[in-house]
Amino acid sequence: MAMNVHEIPAEADEVLALRLRALAHPARLAIVRALAQTGRCQCGQIVRGLTLAQSTVSQHLKVLKEAGLITGTIEGPRSCYCLDRATVQALADEVLPLLARLAAPAAEAEASETDAPGNPDPRAGALA
């Protein structure tokens, strides 16, 4: 334990939560799926594909960008968005084991590890 102040464990959960929250909206799901298909997309194409105002779509793109899931580069008068595959992969590498553990029968007392991370601490506390 003795975890030093270097890595705040709680911080990891906040990043994870941030990314999950970014995906947790129908419009943003549609956006990332569209980007997965086309590879790259201009903002306008996305706007035309949805029934949302341009400014609203821009906001959603901002949320996804702040979560690190996509990158946006300015190309002339338009913006080209692209999935950040590395971040998506990192998210997958974190979510998969998590869901696997949640779906597993019941870890029960594991000899190894665990929890030690011990400090899930959502807001500050820790699940003893």
Added chain:
Amino acid sequence: MAMNVHEIPAEADEVLALRLRALAHPARLAIVRALAQTGRCQCGQIVRGLTLAQSTVSQHLKVLKEAGLITGTIEGPRSCYCLDRATVQALADEVLPLLARLAAPAAEAEASETDAPGNPDPRAGALA
């Protein structure tokens, strides 16, 4: 409560978003992880593990329950919460392929398709 009819495509994304949003909070991540370890937990144990008020924890449990990720049964004067492994598995079965596609190089035009894989349609529109 209105559970749905049968298959509205947009509805599927809303359920997915609902479940992702349920997981997208540090406190709720801590709760489901705790449940994964212990198998079942009374509300009080969870409350003591976190630094949140009892009513707040109860709210988080409600969110998770409404998302179908956990089940709560009343046992005497206390409530026993348990992960709904089936729902978690279903979520995994939906999220994993999604993340895999997002992290993939770029599907590009598969056969013909106009991308119509369906109707992403977030709020109503559709990505043409």
Added chain:
DNA sequence: ATCGTTTATCGTCGATTGACGATGATTTCA
């Protein structure tokens, strides 16, 4: 029957979200 424990719900409050229109910046095209 009453008390104490446990949990859900209610009401409130501040902060955030999601939507929109309007505006402004930037670049291309005529």
Added chain:
DNA sequence: TGAAATCATCGTCAATCGACGATAAACGAT
């Protein structure tokens, strides 16, 4: 140079979230 197009940002508004304390409901134990 001017007009049109594209996109981000700002301000606003209603709705939701997240937290809390207080209260009520259900049950076991006295």
